Amino acid sequence: MAKLVGTFFHSHGGTTSMPGELWRERRVTRPIREDVPIEDDAANIKKAERTHEGFRVLREKIKELKTDVLIVFSDDQLECFDFNNYPAFAVYVGEEFRKSPGRGDGGGGNAGAGGPPAPARQIGRHAPAGSTFKNHKDLAVALLAGVMKRGFDPSFCMDMPKPDRGLAGGVIRTMEELTEFPDIPAVPVMMNLYFAPQPTGMRCYQFGKAVREVIEEFPGDLRVGVVGSGGLWHTPNMPDAWLNVDFDLKTLEYLKVGDIKGMAEHFDSYEIPLDDRSQNTREQGRNITGMPQNGGPALGTRETCAWIAAAGVTDGASHTIVDYIDAWASPVGNAFAYCDKP
Numbered sequence: 001m002a003k004l005v006g007t008f009f010h011s012h013g014g015t016t017s018m019p020g021e022l023w024r025e026r027r028v029t030r031p032i033r034e035d036v037p038i039e040d041d042a043a044n045i046k047k048a049e050r051t052h053e054g055f056r057v058l059r060e061k062i063k064e065l066k067t068d069v070l071i072v073f074s075d076d077q078l079e080c081f082d083f084n085n086y087p088a089f090a091v092y093v094g095e096e097f098r099k100s101p102g103r104g105d106g107g108g109g110n111a112g113a114g115g116p117p118a119p120a121r122q123i124g125r126h127a128p129a130g131s132t133f134k135n136h137k138d139l140a141v142a143l144l145a146g147v148m149k150r151g152f153d154p155s156f157c158m159d160m161p162k163p164d165r166g167l168a169g170g171v172i173r174t175m176e177e178l179t180e181f182p183d184i185p186a187v188p189v190m191m192n193l194y195f196a197p198q199p200t201g202m203r204c205y206q207f208g209k210a211v212r213e214v215i216e217e218f219p220g221d222l223r224v225g226v227v228g229s230g231g232l233w234h235t236p237n238m239p240d241a242w243l244n245v246d247f248d249l250k251t252l253e254y255l256k257v258g259d260i261k262g263m264a265e266h267f268d269s270y271e272i273p274l275d276d277r278s279q280n281t282r283e284q285g286r287n288i289t290g291m292p293q294n295g296g297p298a299l300g301t302r303e304t305c306a307w308i309a310a311a312g313v314t315d316g317a318s319h320t321i322v323d324y325i326d327a328w329a330s331p332v333g334n335a336f337a338y339c340d341k342p
Contacts, residue, residue, distance in 0.1 A: 001219060005066070005223045005224065005342070006338060006342055007226045007227070007311060007314045008061070008178065008226070009058075009228045009307050009311070009336065010177065010228075010335075011230065011332065011333070011336070012170045012174070013234060013332050014236075015047075016177075017126070018121070019121070020041065020044040020049070023041075024041060027039075031239045031241065032331060033240040033241060033242045036331055038328070039329070047334075052124055053323070054325075054334070054335075054336030055178065057338075058177075058336060061338050063180075067184065067224070068222050070178070070184060070186040070224075070225045070227050071143065071224065072170075072187065072226075073306040073310050074170030074188070074191065075193035075194055075230055075306060077168065077170075079167060080165070080190060086195055088154070088199045089147075089155070089191055090156065090190045091140055091143055091147075091157075091187070091188075092135060092157045093140040093141050093144060094157060095137055096134055098167065099131045099132075099133070099167070100169070101166070102164075124177060127175070127176050133175050133185070135188070136185040136222075139222065144156050146214030151210075167190075170230050170303070171229065191305065198294070199305065201267035201296060202261075202264045202265065205261060205315070206312065208311060208312020209315060212313045226310045226313045228310030230307070231300070231304040232251065232324075232333035233332065234330055234331065236332075238280075240276070243327075243332065247270065247297070248324065251266060251304060256320075256337075257319075260315040260316075263308055267296045267305065267308065269296075270296050300332070319337050321337045323336050
C-alpha cells in the first residue's frame, strides 16, 4: 500500500515572491492600519531571506523523504471557479495542469531598446508562464472516490475550467518552490477559502483525516506527501489591514503538538470585531459575496484552513515549525512547517 511520508506547510502570498527591497514600497502604498510598523530595507531583506530559507528547508525535506507525489491543498482565487459555481472542495483529476500564461517567471525585462535590465520584481523559484505540471491521475481518482465514501461530496475537474487563467496559483507556488518541477506529480485539491460561506476549520480537519485513510488504502508502494499552501493571517488590500500575530502563533502551537482538532476549534471560535474594516465582508463586491461565513477570520486568513486540512492527515503527530515571519509590509504572517514522522 501507499506510504504517507509527511505533511508540509507554507505561505504563498505576494511577499514570498517579492524582493525585500520592494517590501517598504508595498507597505506605504497599501491602506494598512496606522499602527502597523514600517520597517527599513535591511529588516525587510532579512525577512525575505528567511522566507526563502523556509522554502529551502521544505524542499530538501521532501527530497530527503524520497517523495513520489504530492497532494496539495490550496484555495482557488477565481482561477478555476467564479460566483456562477463555487465548490467547497474540488479535486483535479486531469492528466496535467498548467500555470497561467500571464504569470511570468519573474525575470527583469529591458528598460528600453539597448538599455540595462530592469530590476527583478520577483525572487525565488518560478516556472515560465504557461508551464505544464503532471498530475497523478490514479491517485486523484482514488482520492475523489475515497472521500465520497467517507461522507464528502467534492466536485471534480477533468480539465482546467479556465485555461487562460491556469490552475490555482497556490498549487503552482507549491510546485515551483517545493519540487524539482516537472519531476514530481501532484494532485491538486482546490478549496473555497476566500468567498463566504466557506468550509469551517473543523470540516477541513475532517476532510484531511479522510484523505489519510484514502492514502493508506491506495495500492502500490507510492510515497505520498501532503501540502497545505497559503496563510497565515492576511487581509490583502482591505482598509486598515493588520496582522494578528497572537492568533497565528496560537495556531502554530496547536500544529506543533499535533492537536489539529484544537487547531480547527481555535480557528472557528474567532469572532470578527464589528469595527474591523479589514474583515468587513458584509456587503457584496467584486471579490466579496456579502453572504455570512460560519465563524473564524475572513478573507486571506482563511487559507489557514488549507493548513488544517493537510494537518488533519498527520493528526496526533508532532510537527516542526520552521519559521514564522511577521511581514508587516503586506501585512501577512508567512510561515513554514512540516511533519516527517506521520
